[in-house]
Amino acid sequence: MLTFKLALKNLLGAGLRTWLNVAVLSFAFVLIIFYNGMIDGWNEQARRDTIEWDVGQGQLWHTDYDPYDPFTLQEAHGMAPAEAGLMPVLIVQATIYPEGRMMPVRLKGIPARQQTLALPTEALVPAGDETRIILGKRMAKSAGLAEGDRVLLRWRDQHGTFDAREVVIAQVFDTNVPNVDAGQVWIDLAVLQEMTGMPGEATMLVADQTYAGSAPEGWAFQTQDQLLTEIDTVIQSKKVGGSITYLMLLLIALLAIFDTQVLSIFRRQREIGTYIALGMTRREVIALFTVEGGANSLLAMAVGAVYGIPLMAWLAQAGIPMPAATDNVGLAVAEKIFPVYGLGLVLGTVALVTVAATIVSYMPARKIAYLRPTDALKGKIL
Amino acid sequence: MNTDPIISLSHLTKHFPVGKGQFTALRDINLTFGTGEFAGLVGPSGSGKTTLLNIIGSLDVPSEGEALVMGRSVSSLTHKESAQLRNQHIGFIFQVFNLLPVYTVYENVEFALLLQRMDAAARKKAVLDALEWVGLTDKINSKPPQLSGGESQRVAIARAIVKRPAIVLADEPTANLDAKNSHHILQTMQRINKELKTTFIFSTHDEKVMQYLERMINLADGQVVRDELVQPVKS
Numbered sequence: 001m002l003t004f005k006l007a008l009k010n011l012l013g014a015g016l017r018t019w020l021n022v023a024v025l026s027f028a029f030v031l032i033i034f035y036n037g038m039i040d041g042w043n044e045q046a047r048r049d050t051i052e053w054d055v056g057q058g059q060l061w062h063t064d065y066d067p068y069d070p071f072t073l074q075e076a077h078g079m080a081p082a083e084a085g086l087m088p089v090l091i092v093q094a095t096i097y098p099e100g101r102m103m104p105v106r107l108k109g110i111p112a113r114q115q116t117l118a119l120p121t122e123a124l125v126p127a128g129d130e131t132r133i134i135l136g137k138r139m140a141k142s143a144g145l146a147e148g149d150r151v152l153l154r155w156r157d158q159h160g161t162f163d164a165r166e167v168v169i170a171q172v173f174d175t176n177v178p179n180v181d182a183g184q185v186w187i188d189l190a191v192l193q194e195m196t197g198m199p200g201e202a203t204m205l206v207a208d209q210t211y212a213g214s215a216p217e218g219w220a221f222q223t224q225d226q227l228l229t230e231i232d233t234v235i236q237s238k239k240v241g242g243s244i245t246y247l248m249l250l251l252i253a254l255l256a257i258f259d260t261q262v263l264s265i266f267r268r269q270r271e272i273g274t275y276i277a278l279g280m281t282r283r284e285v286i287a288l289f290t291v292e293g294g295a296n297s298l299l300a301m302a303v304g305a306v307y308g309i310p311l312m313a314w315l316a317q318a319g320i321p322m323p324a325a326t327d328n329v330g331l332a333v334a335e336k337i338f339p340v341y342g343l344g345l346v347l348g349t350v351a352l353v354t355v356a357a358t359i360v361s362y363m364p365a366r367k368i369a370y371l372r373p374t375d376a377l378k379g380k381i382l
Numbered sequence: 383m384n385t386d387p388i389i390s391l392s393h394l395t396k397h398f399p400v401g402k403g404q405f406t407a408l409r410d411i412n413l414t415f416g417t418g419e420f421a422g423l424v425g426p427s428g429s430g431k432t433t434l435l436n437i438i439g440s441l442d443v444p445s446e447g448e449a450l451v452m453g454r455s456v457s458s459l460t461h462k463e464s465a466q467l468r469n470q471h472i473g474f475i476f477q478v479f480n481l482l483p484v485y486t487v488y489e490n491v492e493f494a495l496l497l498q499r500m501d502a503a504a505r506k507k508a509v510l511d512a513l514e515w516v517g518l519t520d521k522i523n524s525k526p527p528q529l530s531g532g533e534s535q536r537v538a539i540a541r542a543i544v545k546r547p548a549i550v551l552a553d554e555p556t557a558n559l560d561a562k563n564s565h566h567i568l569q570t571m572q573r574i575n576k577e578l579k580t581t582f583i584f585s586t587h588d589e590k591v592m593q594y595l596e597r598m599i600n601l602a603d604g605q606v607v608r609d610e611l612v613q614p615v616k617s
């Protein structure tokens with residue numbers, strides 16, 4: 001406690017030099033917390049949106065279903081099991097012809113009155129004799145289609161026979177989840193089953209909270225976590241990528257502290273000698289200098305808090321606008337990301353910076369152990 | 383004067399390694415000091431005065447012979463023990479003051495007591511007392527860079543005596559002071575010596591200091607060439 005008090009006094013007494021080190025270190029501090037908070041916020045948003053719009057509480061897949069293989073899709077369907085808490089989706093390959101162009105799409109039949117996913121499927125409730133579809137804004141944009149437009153849809157039934165019909169775009173919806181948007185066309189399940197001659201069949205089923213978890217023969221359950229691994233991987237790589245930037249900054253800050261310490265031990269030899277003459281042991285002096293260097297991190301925390309807390313609180317409120325280009329990472333990216341700053345993140349950063357600052361302070365301070373007090377008092381160079 | 387020796391040096395020799403060989407800074411020193419002495423090591427620069435004070439202050443150890451300080455052999459002390467000896471029984475006064483620059487006058491004086499973990503009330507009393515002795519109660523909150531040389535050395539004296547040590551070692555304390563300030567601090571130390579029975583050992587080649595000494599030990603080339611009781615000119 002005494003050491004700590006003395007160290008803080010020395011540090012504050014050093015004036016400008018201390019504040020320069022503290023400024024750099026506090027930048028590192030704030031940046032680490034901010035960047036990780038942003039990624040965590042993104043992660044949270046991406047997971048939440050993907051769950052709401054796409055994966056639900058997990059999915060029961062027909063064993064032949066492979067979302068990455070369009071060629072097996074034709075075979076990957078069967079009678080939908082009648083378990084509670086499952087919403088069937090039938091998926092077939094199809095083609096649309098907007099303005100005479102040909103666009104392969106994935107045609108997905110979903111119950112119009114479902115509540116499991118956030119898709120606005122009420123728009124699919126049949127009305128009149130037109131066939132209604134909905135699609136996401138990305139899909140609408142790439143096809144050049146808008147609400148109310150009509151487009152020719154061509155598909156194959158269960159025997160492989162082509163059929164075609166004009167459909168109307170009942171709604172263009174806005175989602176952050178590219179998986180339910182790009183290349184996807186949504187249609188009422190019953191309509192699609194009728195169109196393909198596959199009544200009662202599904203390719204996969206999306207679970208809600210009430211699903212008990214049993215998978216009948218021919219179906220395999222994909223847990224929510226399994227379906228979200230892709231997000232985790234991307235988020236992880238973003239974290240690693242960003243950490244290089246702030247670790248560089250942290251390194252610069254630590255180098256500045258190290259440098260100050262090395263200089264201190266040269267320039268403050270008389271002071272070291274005086275401490276010893278007054279009755280401190282060399283180990284106590286080493287502790288004093290180490291704590292003094294390490295205390296930079298405490299000042300940096302205080303300074304970082306002064307400008308960091310308002311800044312980060314504001315960003316957590318206002319959100320960080322994401323450039324449209326980030327939409328292409330294949331991950332759900334909102335227009336604005338709201339950073340979240342967990343206690344673990346803050347405490348972890350505090351620990352990291354404090355430990356690092358203490359270590360770089362200790363390394364030069366160790367030299368004091370080899371310093372003879374009589375030489376120190378004369379101010380001789382080590 | 384009490385004849386109980388609190389410092390006893392016998393056959394004390396100090397070598398320093400110089401290049402491949404060694405330099406003998408002190409040679410076969412035999413001296414004792416009793417409580418309340420006001421003594422000076424007098425000799426030209428390089429005669430070994432500082433080296434001898436450092437050994438008495440347990441900042442250094444003899445190469446040969448023995449130095450007993452407060453009944454303890456300096457050579458046999460651990461780092462911790464010698465730190466404790468200095469903290470409790472020995473006050474240092476240096477030629478260049480060596481005040482801690484970021485601490486106030488009060489904090490500089492308080493420092494040794496903090497190391498002793500003295501409680502706050504007793505500490506405050508002792509610090510104010512010591513500053514009273516040196517006449518600096520009005521500079522309590524000043525920092526060393528704002529003080530004159532004379533004031534700085536008075537702070538150093540207060541710092542040395544605040545813990546009421548048995549021994550004060552003053553290494554050329556007037557070398558950076560003008561005549562007026564030199565006399566002032568010497569009179570202060572003389573007064574402390576008389577009233578608190580603190581043993582003072584000076585190193586000096588300053589005539590002004592010699593005028594106050596009651597015992598003069600002449601050193602030359604690391605040897606005691608004369609050791610005599612003298613009548614202080616000033617008192």
Ligand SMILES: Nc1ncnc2c1ncn2[C@@H]1O[C@H](COP(=O)(O)OP(=O)(O)O)[C@@H](O)[C@H]1O
Nearest residue numbers: 398399405407426427428429430431432433434
């Ligand atoms: N650490 C050391 N290494 C080598 N020589 C030293 C060392 N310390 C002192 N000396 C030498 O010992 C002699 C006595 O030094 P010192 O005690 O400082 O003399 P004084 O204080 O009387 O001027 C000098 O010649 C000095 O150069």
Ligand SMILES: [Mg+2]
Nearest residue numbers: 431432433585
């Ligand atoms: Mg000297």
